[in-house]
Amino acid sequence: MANELDKIEVKPARRQFLRGAAALASVALAPGLLLYQARPAGANVDSGVRWGLLIDANALSEDDVDACVSACQREHGWRAEDGSATDAQWVRKVKLRDRASGHTRFLPVMCQHCEHPPCVDVCPTGASFKRADGIVLVNKHTCIGCRYCMMACPYKARSFIHEVLKDQLPVAPRGKGTVESCTLCVHRVDRDGADAVPACAEAVNRAGRQAIWFGDLNDPASGISQALREFGATRLRADMGLNPGVGYRGL
Amino acid sequence: MAATQRYAEIRSRSPGYWGVLLLLAGLALVGFAAAHHMDVEGHHVTGMNNQVVWGLPHVFAIFLIVAASGALNLASLSSVFGRAAYKPLARFSAVLAVALLVGGLAILLLDLGRPDRLIVAMTHYNFKSIFAWNILLYSGFIGIVVVYLWLMMERRMQAFSKPAGVAALIWRLVLTTGTGSIFGFLVAREAYDTAILAPLFIVMSFAFGLALFALLLGFSFRFDGRELDQSHVERLRRLLGLFVAGIFYFVLVFHLTKLYGTQNHPFERFILTDGGTYTLLFWLVQIGLGNLLPLAICFMPAFAGSARALFAACLLVIAGAFAQLYIIIIGGQAFPLNIFPGYEVESSFFDGVIADYAPSIWELLLGLGGVAAALLLALLALRVLPILPEGLPAESD
Numbered sequence: 086m087a088n089e090l091d092k093i094e095v096k097p098a099r100r101q102f103l104r105g106a107a108a109l110a111s112v113a114l115a116p117g118l119l120l121y122q123a124r125p126a127g128a129n130v131d132s133g134v135r136w137g138l139l140i141d142a143n144a145l146s147e148d149d150v151d152a153c154v155s156a157c158q159r160e161h162g163w164r165a166e167d168g169s170a171t172d173a174q175w176v177r178k179v180k181l182r183d184r185a186s187g188h189t190r191f192l193p194v195m196c197q198h199c200e201h202p203p204c205v206d207v208c209p210t211g212a213s214f215k216r217a218d219g220i221v222l223v224n225k226h227t228c229i230g231c232r233y234c235m236m237a238c239p240y241k242a243r244s245f246i247h248e249v250l251k252d253q254l255p256v257a258p259r260g261k262g263t264v265e266s267c268t269l270c271v272h273r274v275d276r277d278g279a280d281a282v283p284a285c286a287e288a289v290n291r292a293g294r295q296a297i298w299f300g301d302l303n304d305p306a307s308g309i310s311q312a313l314r315e316f317g318a319t320r321l322r323a324d325m326g327l328n329p330g331v332g333y334r335g336l
Numbered sequence: 337m338a339a340t341q342r343y344a345e346i347r348s349r350s351p352g353y354w355g356v357l358l359l360l361a362g363l364a365l366v367g368f369a370a371a372h373h374m375d376v377e378g379h380h381v382t383g384m385n386n387q388v389v390w391g392l393p394h395v396f397a398i399f400l401i402v403a404a405s406g407a408l409n410l411a412s413l414s415s416v417f418g419r420a421a422y423k424p425l426a427r428f429s430a431v432l433a434v435a436l437l438v439g440g441l442a443i444l445l446l447d448l449g450r451p452d453r454l455i456v457a458m459t460h461y462n463f464k465s466i467f468a469w470n471i472l473l474y475s476g477f478i479g480i481v482v483v484y485l486w487l488m489m490e491r492r493m494q495a496f497s498k499p500a501g502v503a504a505l506i507w508r509l510v511l512t513t514g515t516g517s518i519f520g521f522l523v524a525r526e527a528y529d530t531a532i533l534a535p536l537f538i539v540m541s542f543a544f545g546l547a548l549f550a551l552l553l554g555f556s557f558r559f560d561g562r563e564l565d566q567s568h569v570e571r572l573r574r575l576l577g578l579f580v581a582g583i584f585y586f587v588l589v590f591h592l593t594k595l596y597g598t599q600n601h602p603f604e605r606f607i608l609t610d611g612g613t614y615t616l617l618f619w620l621v622q623i624g625l626g627n628l629l630p631l632a633i634c635f636m637p638a639f640a641g642s643a644r645a646l647f648a649a650c651l652l653v654i655a656g657a658f659a660q661l662y663i664i665i666i667g668g669q670a671f672p673l674n675i676f677p678g679y680e681v682e683s684s685f686f687d688g689v690i691a692d693y694a695p696s697i698w699e700l701l702l703g704l705g706g707v708a709a710a711l712l713l714a715l716l717a718l719r720v721l722p723i724l725p726e727g728l729p730a731e732s733d
């Protein structure tokens with residue numbers, strides 16, 4: 086946890102210093118001995134990057150969406166009992182039926198990682214925040230549990246922890262009385278960078294069939310940017326001008 | 337007359353008086369215990385859930401906070417607008433404002449998921465957050481009103497009480513606007529996405545604050561055997577009528593502007609015709625008991641000067657206030673977000689359905705405890721400080 090917070094709170098100046106230091110270290114030790122990975126801990130929140138998801142509604146069956154949800158549960162250690170109004174749901178299966186045609190489809194809906202997140206604007210303590218790379222998170226140390234962010238979120242993406250929790254996973258610290266939501270598998274992103282695959286995407290992508298793209302929206306050469314160019318995407322409640330980092334194809 | 341006005345502490349020894357004070361103290365303690373239970377067990381012991389995240393405690397808290405700013409009215413009328421008739425009531429008006437605000441904030445604090453992190457809330461400010469601004473506005477309000485009260489009570493300082501009164505008036509209008517904006521900023525929710533909420537909250541504050549003020553004044557005067565002349569009752573009665581008419585007007589405008597946009601029709605139908613409890617609360621309690629009946633009482637000549645009629649109207653206004661805030665706060669969340677316009681939606685997370693909410697006893701006790709604490713604080717202040725006039729006899733003019 087301390088380690089994760091370190092990463093989050095790194096100031097740009099220090100980040101640059103660290104990146105410089107990392108480069109130096111790499112230079113000094115290369116080529117035989119490379120002590121640092123490309124992104125040492127504390128230096129990998131890059132403001133030039135904006136991580137996002139593209140979800141292909143046409144490719145996802147109901148079972149696929151269920152697989153997304155269970156993969157997220159396994160990855161982060163949350164569970165939601167059927168019909169419970171108080172259990173947390175980081176990602177949920179939404180069934181849509183077109184009123185005109187009767188056509189039905191299933192979507193995973195999670196935090197949309199907005200560019201202008203209302204949850205961040207309203208949070209009194211700044212616990213709800215957006216990282217320089219576009220991932221919207223809750224700082225579990227400063228969240229006071231006022232739930233104003235939940236009132237403000239247009240996507241119903243956040244959950245409040247209503248009871249004492251046991252058996253938490255190290256990658257996803259959670260606690261009674263605070264709010265949480267999809268982290269875009271930030272622990273994977275910090276480990277693997279552009280090669281990261283969030284758990285939900287991993288659960289449904291197979292060889293020859295990409296259903297969820299993850300990547301850097303700012304990099305025109307990234308897979309997600311290319312897919313976006315090719316297929317286009319619908320942003321949920323685009324009318325609100327929040328510019329979500331998550332897009333849906335085939336809506 | 338104003339210059340010779342004498343003030344005195346409440347000295348009542350009547351068992352009825354002490355009974356009420358004890359009852360309030362007991363309720364406040366029980367409320368605190370209920371909050372402790374919620375804190376230990378988690379919010380699953382309340383009726384709140386991931387759909388309705390603000391529940392009954394917020395109805396009580398916002399009632400008190402809104403009423404606090406309105407309670408200051410009589411003081412403003414006297415210091416700022418020079419209405420001498422209200423001068424004897426100015427001190428109590430300021431005391432009540434502070435007491436109500438403290439009670440409301442206590443509820444909000446105790447309902448947090450992590451009330452133990454109060455210190456975080458005081459040291460980490462996000463200045464983009466209207467909530468954070470409200471924390472500053474509320475503390476500032478208490479500070480200004482306490483100074484204002486002191487200037488009014490200290491003979492040598494009375495000349496300064498006018499500028500302090502102006503400051504308090506401006507501050508409290510900003511404060512109520514800020515409270516209204518807590519909802520106005522929630523653009524994603526159809527119930528709140530309107531600028532009318534800010535002025536609506538201001539007139540609500542006038543009426544709710546005055547209703548509590550008149551009730552406590554009547555209570556203290558009665559048990560202390562002080563004279564309350566008809567002329568004063570009559571003035572308060574007409575003032576209350578004016579404020580209730582204001583609420584009625586803004587509620588009308590709120591719903592008419594909503595009805596103007598077709599996309600809001602489902603929400604309007606929910607409140608006005610199909611919402612079950614919410615619809616019943618709206619027509620019966622908010623409009624019927626909370627607006628129309630008090631309007632009749634306040635404007636019918638038959639009730640002129642009747643203290644009983646005034647107090648009945650005040651109680652009705654308060655009942656209407658709770659219904660109105662319940663509909664705004666809880667009804668506004670129960671109505672589903674429209675994330676996928678044009679689609680029928682279904683999910684494990686209650687998308688597309690009206691959310692259920694049934695308040696639990698713990699929330700109710702916390703809310704009542706906060707109100708009791710606020711009233712107790714105000715009544716105790718009346719006992720230890722010369723705040724209320726020794727009597728309000730008929731005026732010579």
Ligand code: SF4
Pocket residue numbers: 204207208209210211212213223227228229230231232233234235263264
């Ligand atoms: S619940 Fe926590 S993250 Fe959400 S607004 Fe309140 S303090 Fe911020």
